[in-house]
Amino acid sequence: MYTIVSPRVGTPGEEYTPAEGTNVEALLLGGFIVKTVKAKPASSKDDKIEPNKE
Amino acid sequence: MATSTYLSNPVVTVNSVDLTDQCTAATFTHRFDSLEATSFGDTARNFVKGLGNHEVTLSLYMSYASSETYATLAALVGTATNVEIKTATGTPSPTAPNFVLTGGFLSELPVINSTMGELSTVDITFVGGDFAVVTAGP
Numbered sequence: 001m002y003t004i005v006s007p008r009v010g011t012p013g014e015e016y017t018p019a020e021g022t023n024v025e026a027l028l029l030g031g032f033i034v035k036t037v038k039a040k041p042a043s044s045k046d047d048k049i050e051p052n053k054e
Numbered sequence: 055m056a057t058s059t060y061l062s063n064p065v066v067t068v069n070s071v072d073l074t075d076q077c078t079a080a081t082f083t084h085r086f087d088s089l090e091a092t093s094f095g096d097t098a099r100n101f102v103k104g105l106g107n108h109e110v111t112l113s114l115y116m117s118y119a120s121s122e123t124y125a126t127l128a129a130l131v132g133t134a135t136n137v138e139i140k141t142a143t144g145t146p147s148p149t150a151p152n153f154v155l156t157g158g159f160l161s162e163l164p165v166i167n168s169t170m171g172e173l174s175t176v177d178i179t180f181v182g183g184d185f186a187v188v189t190a191g192p
Contacts, residue, residue: 006121008072016070021136021156021183023069026129031120032071 006032065140066112071126078175079113080139082153084185108185110137110155116167116174127163127178134159137180145191157183 002016002024009032010016016033018024027033066077087104118124134157142150158180168174 006071008121008126009070019070019136021134023130023133023135026069026126026133026135027071029129030071030125032125 001036001038002027002033003036004032005034006030009033063142065138065143067136067138067140068112068126069130069135069137071121073112073114073123073126076115076117076123077112078115079111081109081111082139082155083109083111084153085109106185107181108155108158108183110139110158110180111177112137112179113175113177116176123176124165127160128165130160131163132161134183135180146188148189152188154186154188155180155183156186159183 002018004010004012004014004016006012009027016027018027024033028035064074064080065072066074066080085107087107088101089104090099091102092099114123116123137155137158138152140146140150140152144150146152159182160178160180163178164176166174167176
């Protein structure tokens with residue numbers, strides 16, 4: 001997933017979806033977009049944890 | 055009679071980056087190689103369409119500031135990318151089409167082209183790739 005940094009590409013902060021043929025590496029090197037990693041959802045309280053039987 | 059005030063309000067995009075405010079001239083050529091098909095009995099040369107050989111040339115002010123001309127083009131030299139020229143802002147239509155070159159190759163970038171007392175400009179050319187005309191919005 002990529003996020004827009006420069007207003008020359010779109011609205012800063014919005015997700016960037018590259019069109020076919022777009023050189024994403026060049027956009028990253030130029031600082032126009034950044035690669036973002038989606039945060040993992042926190043585990044819920046209902047998650048069951050198997051006790052260690054040993 | 056002349057009908058177009060060229061290009062008074064276009065949008066120029068290179069690799070998804072809007073460089074309109076750095077661009078002063080654009081030439082988009084839709085071209086095919088012409089293959090000779092003349093044979094005995096013909097009284098004139100005949101040609102048929104060969105491979106597409108499209109080309110976009112842009113004149114841009116050179117700027118080394120962040121998110122400007124150099125930052126856009128430096129990493130594109132020796133690679134292929136998309137170039138789009140909208141003849142007008144807004145939704146494309148048959149009378150205001152968008153021209154798109156997909157996979158145009160940028161072989162060179164003049165990194166300095168300057169004269170004392172003048173703004174630095176560079177001319178770049180994208181060659182090859184697929185040509186498309188967009189006459190309707192998404």
